[in-house]
Amino acid sequence: MFIFETVNDKKYIKKVQRKAFKKLSWIYIIMSLLLITFGILAIVFKDNNNDVNFGISIIVFGCLFTPICIGLSMFINFSITKASPYIGDDVKVTLTFDENAMNLEIAKVNSFENGFKVIYDFIKKVIVEKNSYIIYTTNTRQYYILDKSCLVQGTTEDFESFLKDKIGPKLIYKN
Numbered sequence: 022m023f024i025f026e027t028v029n030d031k032k033y034i035k036k037v038q039r040k041a042f043k044k045l046s047w048i049y050i051i052m053s054l055l056l057i058t059f060g061i062l063a064i065v066f067k068d069n070n071n072d073v074n075f076g077i078s079i080i081v082f083g084c085l086f087t088p089i090c091i092g093l094s095m096f097i098n099f100s101i102t103k104a105s106p107y108i109g110d111d112v113k114v115t116l117t118f119d120e121n122a123m124n125l126e127i128a129k130v131n132s133f134e135n136g137f138k139v140i141y142d143f144i145k146k147v148i149v150e151k152n153s154y155i156i157y158t159t160n161t162r163q164y165y166i167l168d169k170s171c172l173v174q175g176t177t178e179d180f181e182s183f184l185k186d187k188i189g190p191k192l193i194y195k196n
Contacts (some may be wrong), residue, residue, distance in 0.1 A: 023118040023175040049087040056083030
């Protein structure tokens with residue numbers, strides 16, 4: 022059995038948000054480039070002055086699209102984070118890996134306890150980084166980042182060997 026204990030503090034949440042924003046940023050940038058390209062095409066293949074004005078408007082919107090979307094995403098994420106009872110220095114998270122499943126327990130001092138179990142068949146992949154593990158479940162939007170320093174029972178070498186036995190090729194090493 023392997024046990025990780027951590028807290029859902031602001032440091033952890035920033036790490037998770039940074040990972041999410043990397044993915045979102047690429048989507049926003051691609052959308053901006055498509056809008057700018059569409060605007061340029063409208064200007065190049067113009068039939069009248071309205072097409073030029075439309076093309077310029079689309080180019081300006083394309084240039085503003087990424088910063089506006091990132092700003093909105095950060096504001097929404099900040100609002101959700103601030104309102105969530107699952108985030109704070111007093112929220113303890115325990116992940117236990119036994120022979121059958123990964124068990125997650127979340128507890129806030131004098132407030133609540135919550136938990137669930139994920140059997141290993143429902144783990145999509147585990148990425149092993151220098152200082153952490155990123156565990157993705159079959160819901161691709163749900164993942165857990167575990168610092169290796171939070172392992173309180175077992176060793177990282179034994180844990181990686183255990184994961185290799187349980188999930189096989191879904192264990193990915195990343196430098």
